[in-house]
Amino acid sequence: MTRNVQRRRRRVSACVAAIVLVMGTCGAAVADPTQADFDALKARVQATEDRQEIMQLIVQYGHLLDTHDLVGYSNLFARNGEWIGGFGRAKGPAAILAMMNKYIGTAPFDPKNVKGFHLLTNIVITLKGDHASAWSRIIYMVRNKDDKPQPAMGGHYDDELVRENGHWKFLRRVVMMEIPYQDPRDIKGEPPPAPAPGP
Numbered sequence: 001m002t003r004n005v006q007r008r009r010r011r012v013s014a015c016v017a018a019i020v021l022v023m024g025t026c027g028a029a030v031a032d033p034t035q036a037d038f039d040a041l042k043a044r045v046q047a048t049e050d051r052q053e054i055m056q057l058i059v060q061y062g063h064l065l066d067t068h069d070l071v072g073y074s075n076l077f078a079r080n081g082e083w084i085g086g087f088g089r090a091k092g093p094a095a096i097l098a099m100m101n102k103y104i105g106t107a108p109f110d111p112k113n114v115k116g117f118h119l120l121t122n123i124v125i126t127l128k129g130d131h132a133s134a135w136s137r138i139i140y141m142v143r144n145k146d147d148k149p150q151p152a153m154g155g156h157y158d159d160e161l162v163r164e165n166g167h168w169k170f171l172r173r174v175v176m177m178e179i180p181y182q183d184p185r186d187i188k189g190e191p192p193p194a195p196a197p198g199p
Helices: 003-029 035-066 070-074 093-104
Strands: 077-085 088-091 116-128 131-143 149-164 167-179
Touching (some): 035 116, 035 131, 035 149, 035 167, 070 093
Parallel strands (some): 077 167
Antiparallel strands (some): 077 088, 116 131
């Protein structure tokens, strides 16, 4: 047997030994998952699903309002959910629906004559079991005299949310306008009319 063949055999043997050693070490390091592992994974999955549902709720809010589905819109609120904004304040889906009918009207949505729409971004969510809080940015766009989209106002939403009957709902939504500035909690008496169907 030549020296080269002997050297090759020694290298192959060393490689095989190393592979067996690594496989044995890896096998020893991998243990069956514990109940704590399953609980941690379940909690992470639940948190991910909660965040996705809350984000969908926030986006759906703007979509239903923009398309004049005010019944569907009002049902995004919990049984004692509260809306506070430029129109005033209302508590409970029925009262919120009545307020939106009063200020936005009941005309059906006309996709060829859109007056305005919401842009909702920068969503930050904090989960607390069956309760949560959220902050999100709003820009409300309107049609200008040149038939172009134009930002009319900008601000943010301060939300408190609750899981009700297995689904996330708004428990309290405050519409804070920053441009132009308006804190709806300062409004006394009859709220001012909105310049256009807005948030």
